[in-house]
Amino acid sequence: MNDWIAIGALALVGLLIPLGMMAVSYLLRPSVPETSKRATYESGEVPTGGTRIRFNIQYYMVALLFVVFDIETVLLFPWAVVYLDAVESDAVSLLEILGPMLLFVAILMVGLAWAWRTGAVQWAQTPSQATSGSDRQ
Amino acid sequence: MVSGVTLPLQGDTVLLPERIGELTGLDQFGVGGELLATFLAAFIVGNIMLAMTGVAGPWAKRKITAAFTDRIAVNRLGPAGLLIIVADSVRLLSKELIIPEDADRPAYDLAPLVIASSALLGFAVIPMGSGIHLADPEVGLAFVFAVAGIASIGLVMAGYASANKYSMLGGLRAVAQNVAYEIPLVVTGMSVVIFAGSLQMSTIVDAQAQTLVSLGGLDIPAWYALVNPFAFVLFLVANFAEVGRNPFDTPEAPTEIVAGYQTEYSSVYFVLIYLGEFIHIFLGGAIIATIFLGGPAGPGPAELGIVWFIIKIWGVFFLTQWLRSAVPRVRIDQLIEIGWKGLLVLSFANLVITAVIVGLIA
Numbered sequence: 001m002n003d004w005i006a007i008g009a010l011a012l013v014g015l016l017i018p019l020g021m022m023a024v025s026y027l028l029r030p031s032v033p034e035t036s037k038r039a040t041y042e043s044g045e046v047p048t049g050g051t052r053i054r055f056n057i058q059y060y061m062v063a064l065l066f067v068v069f070d071i072e073t074v075l076l077f078p079w080a081v082v083y084l085d086a087v088e089s090d091a092v093s094l095l096e097i098l099g100p101m102l103l104f105v106a107i108l109m110v111g112l113a114w115a116w117r118t119g120a121v122q123w124a125q126t127p128s129q130a131t132s133g134s135d136r137q
Numbered sequence: 138m139v140s141g142v143t144l145p146l147q148g149d150t151v152l153l154p155e156r157i158g159e160l161t162g163l164d165q166f167g168v169g170g171e172l173l174a175t176f177l178a179a180f181i182v183g184n185i186m187l188a189m190t191g192v193a194g195p196w197a198k199r200k201i202t203a204a205f206t207d208r209i210a211v212n213r214l215g216p217a218g219l220l221i222i223v224a225d226s227v228r229l230l231s232k233e234l235i236i237p238e239d240a241d242r243p244a245y246d247l248a249p250l251v252i253a254s255s256a257l258l259g260f261a262v263i264p265m266g267s268g269i270h271l272a273d274p275e276v277g278l279a280f281v282f283a284v285a286g287i288a289s290i291g292l293v294m295a296g297y298a299s300a301n302k303y304s305m306l307g308g309l310r311a312v313a314q315n316v317a318y319e320i321p322l323v324v325t326g327m328s329v330v331i332f333a334g335s336l337q338m339s340t341i342v343d344a345q346a347q348t349l350v351s352l353g354g355l356d357i358p359a360w361y362a363l364v365n366p367f368a369f370v371l372f373l374v375a376n377f378a379e380v381g382r383n384p385f386d387t388p389e390a391p392t393e394i395v396a397g398y399q400t401e402y403s404s405v406y407f408v409l410i411y412l413g414e415f416i417h418i419f420l421g422g423a424i425i426a427t428i429f430l431g432g433p434a435g436p437g438p439a440e441l442g443i444v445w446f447i448i449k450i451w452g453v454f455f456l457t458q459w460l461r462s463a464v465p466r467v468r469i470d471q472l473i474e475i476g477w478k479g480l481l482v483l484s485f486a487n488l489v490i491t492a493v494i495v496g497l498i499a
Contacts, residue, residue: 003272005172006154007280009179010261010271014254017183018409021230025405028231038238040301041400051239051300062473066316069481073323076488077279077336080327083492084334087499094496101492105485112481121477123470 061120153178195225205462234404239300251291252413266433266442277338299401307397311388317476318378321484342432422453
């Protein structure tokens with residue numbers, strides 16, 4: 001049987017087990033609605049303001065870098081798979097199989113060094129922190 | 138050295154669906170019988186993981202933490218308190234489900250499902266020994282990394298849909314963390330692919346069966362943890378961050394943001410998120426065992442494979458619990474910097490050095 005059918009079967013089992021647990025829980029659990037029971041938890045206080053506000057997520061640049069590096073890993077995987085065979089065969093020299101990858105990684109490392117220098121790979125400071133000089137302790 | 142060995146061709150391992158088909162005679166009933174055998178095999182693999190999580194969550198975790206802090210944990214129900222597993226399952230499943238007022242409904246309900254099932258799916262390609270190996274596609278290692286990554290989506294869904302500020306922060310932290318440590322994890326995994334020359338799990342395991350050195354008649358196998366200990370340590374650290382365990386458990390940091398993305402989850406939804414996290418720890422352990430610790434290999438006959446495999450992944454689980462008791466949590470800004478300025482650079486250095494050394498030796 002095809003490998004991917006087996007993987008699909010496990011995906012099905014992986015969905016059926018949680019759904020089964022949900023069904024059992026549906027049969028067992030009580031429902032006792034009370035006022036403010038469904039209020040958002042804010043350490044026991046009455047919740048203030050909404051959650052869906054504009055929010056500095058602090059790592060926009062990091063997320064962009066991630067996309068770059070993630071694509072890089074996808075491109076490196078085929079190279080890693082054929083590397084051993086290529087090294088052992090006499091058809092290509094070591095420099096031919098190793099050189100392009102080294103260049104590729106080097107270009108990305110230059111990119112990372114640039115991001116590092118511009119402060120993109122660290123948790124961004126809020127403007128008040130930056131001006132008062134109280135850096136991340 | 139490990140390189141220069143002829144590796145077995147793909148497809149000479151008997152996988153669990155075929156084995157079950159033969160044992161039950163289902164393979165005589167054409168495609169339908171084979172499908173049923175495949176489903177049975179998947180059911181067995183799923184339930185092995187469920188059982189392990191059942192032992193780990195309500196029982197082993199408490200026992201281990203208690204031992205580290207000089208206390209006695211669960212010891213009332215059954216031998217060594219083992220029946221707490223049954224009691225806790227019933228207790229948790231029969232809790233009232235309280236859904237917060239502003240919850241984003243479909244996403245709020247789907248998140249536990251995504252977290253629990255994505256973790257389980259990764260075990261499809263893991264060779265557990267004793268013939269328990271569901272599927273062996275050629276892209277095995279890439280598949281398992283891809284599937285393990287799906288959980289991040291579930292964490293964001295849980296964090297955003299709960300409409301709770303703690304959940305929101307936890308969800309955002311979870312993404313920042315997964316984004317920072319995914320690359321070192323995959324790149325370090327790639328340095329193993331250079332040794333094995335394949336992404337297929339069975340090939341990676343077979344390549345580790347060679348003898349590295351013989352010490353006084355004792356053959357030390359070429360497990361990649363011994364061939365390249367540096368990569369092993371890097372992978373362990375990146376893995377702890379990826380599954381969000383100490384010292385990298387900032388997404389749920391109980392002393393800062395209550396419980397992070399799972400703050401608003403109760404009853405069966407809480408169980409599913411909790412279950413998903415434990416299966417994720419075990420999936421991380423299974424990847425480590427497979428690509429660094431020889432998979433199900435160990436002394437004794439091959440039938441003992443599953444025992445060795447379980448010992449290895451429980452070893453990784455024990456390490457997570459040990460760190461939980463022994464290591465303080467890093468701050469979120471430290472976490473980002475450790476990932477991008479430390480592990481990422483080290484993992485690429487490891488990849489390049491591994492490639493150069495393999496190239497010079499071969």
